[in-house]
Amino acid sequence: MVKLLSQLGSSIFAEVAEWKRQAVANGMDVIDLGIGSPDQPPSLKVRQALSEAVLREDMYAYPALKSGLPFREKAAEWMRHRFGVELDPALEICTLAGSQDGLAHLAMAIAERGSIALVPDPGYPIYSASLALAAVEPYYMPLVEEHHYLPQLEAVPDEVWQRTSFLLLNYPNNPITAVADLSFFEKLVAFAKQKQVLIVHDLAYSEMGYDGFQPPSILQVEGAKELAVEFHSLSKSFNMAGCRIGFMVGQQQAVAALSKLKANIDYGVFDPIQEAAIIALDEAMQDEHFVKASTVYQQRRDCFIARLHEAGWHADAPQATMFVWAKLPKLKNGDRPDGSWSSRMFAQRCLAETGVVVIPGDAFGAQGEGYVRIALVEGEGRLIEAATRLGQFVKRMV
Structure with missing residues (x-):
């Protein structure tokens, strides 16, 4: 231990x-200026929704005993609004206690012990930590300035690809702030299809692009849902870091695997937080005054x-x-x-x-x-x- x-x-x-x-x-x-924890609160509408929900008497059962479908339906609606991506809320979305919850557990759900996962270097610490928990071997892909901080997948040896369960990337990137456009994801999907490897994309900063840049979703690429999953978080974009809520979307088999594992670990996200998250996503889509x-x-x-x-x-x-x-x-x-x-x-x-x-x-x-x-x-x-x-x-x- x-x-x-x-x-x-x-x-x-x-x-x-x-x-x-x-x-x-x-x-x-x-x-x-160390930890990336937002210093602002959620919007007033979100806080009001949360305060009203916690006073309701029907909010205190295990969340897992309910369907949890309303939040996933709203997440699907937001994905359609933001990226033009169609998702089945029942089969292609998994609710998480923050995206780190899913990132920490995904390898245990989808990868064989002793297999390899390709992860970025530099990378968010939970990427490597999750592999240690699952007894999966990391293969580090250097992200360097001369290659615009994009991985050189062709440089990964064939014997590594043969043992690889999945590759993990995140753009916009934490910590190096690099971005990738849709053409990069098109090439990535084609490469992963050739190698028959699952792509895991961490899109925690989807709403934090500057100078007109709108970070894309990998699921915008045709056929990506067959071999990719993507993590989304309300922590940074909606100032809800302490609420611990996010979701994973994409390939049905991986979504089902993570959902099954989490069913043995926790009882879901507190219902009032799900209610508040629904308001946050709705506000982003409909309120013209939303900042x-x-x-x-x-x-x-x-x-x-x-x-x-x-x-x-x-x-x-x-x-x-x-x-x-x-x-x-x-x-x-x-x-x-x-x-x-x-x-x-x-x-x-x-x-x-x-x-x-x-x-x-x-x-x-x-x-x-x-x-x-x-x-x-x-x-x-x-x-x-x-x-x-x-x-x-x-x-x-x-």
């Missing part, structure tokens, strides 16, 4: 929490990146997500053999000296070394202050 727990992901988040505690104890004004998450975070991105550039750190502006994936500038007297700074050294020193929390890129995989992830989870004033402090820190270290 101890060995298994050691495989569940980086301990860097616990380390960063300890660095933060020490900084606060030292009297530092901390600006926490999209992309509007808020694009404004934050613009002010943060502009101030960071003014301060002397030229990080790339993301095209999507709530993060900035920033390449470390060249600094002196680092802890690496070539004298450069490691991501971890930068994050620790930065927090201790400026009070700004960022996550070192190596927490997401070997390819993340040399980068830090910055979450835009503060208001514009605090983000400008954070960028100013970061720029001053970099200038002192050059």
Whole structure:
């Protein structure tokens, strides 16, 4: 068990929490841009729906004893509205306690022990952790700048493909903020069909594209439902992270497998949360005054990146997500053999000296070394202050 727990992901988040505690104890004004947890509440309509539902006497049975179909029907309606994708709510949608719930359990439901899953590097930590839980072997696909942070599937050896149960990707990407267009997914579907491998696509940031970019669903590709599933989340796009609700859609066999596994693990998502989620999806489709998450975070991105550039750190502006994936500038007297700074050294020193929390890129995989992830989870004033402090820190270290 101890060995298994050691495989569940980086301990860097616990380390960063300890660095933060020490900084606060030292009297530092901390600006926490570490964890990607929205700092805004859901809309008033969503909160009202939730408050009304929790007062109803019929809301306290096990959710699994009811059909749960109304939420899945609304999810299907939203998928049709947003992507033009038709889904059967009863057979092609699985309700989840947040998309991480499904990501954590999917490998156990669909993959044989000892098989391989292709996962991105850098990648969200639950991807690798879920494989450890299922005794599935990870094969890491490097996502590097020279290839626009897209996987080079042709470079995966044939013997790896022969043992592969599924490949997992997420665009828009966390942590590196990269995006992919529909032509990429068309090629991906064709490749997976040739290799007879299931595609798992994590689309948690579907509503957080900037400058007019609308992230596509892989299910928009003809025939994709036969060999792909996709995860959706209400956490970021609707500020419902604490509610823990999301859904997986796509290939019937995989949806059925995950639903069966979850039937043995939990009793479903609390009904009032499902009621609130229905309102959230409905509001996004019908309310002309609905403020999209992309509007808020694009404004934050613009002010943060502009101030960071003014301060002397030229990080790339993301095209999507709530993060900035920033390449470390060249600094002196680092802890690496070539004298450069490691991501971890930068994050620790930065927090201790400026009070700004960022996550070192190596927490997401070997390819993340040399980068830090910055979450835009503060208001514009605090983000400008954070960028100013970061720029001053970099200038002192050059």
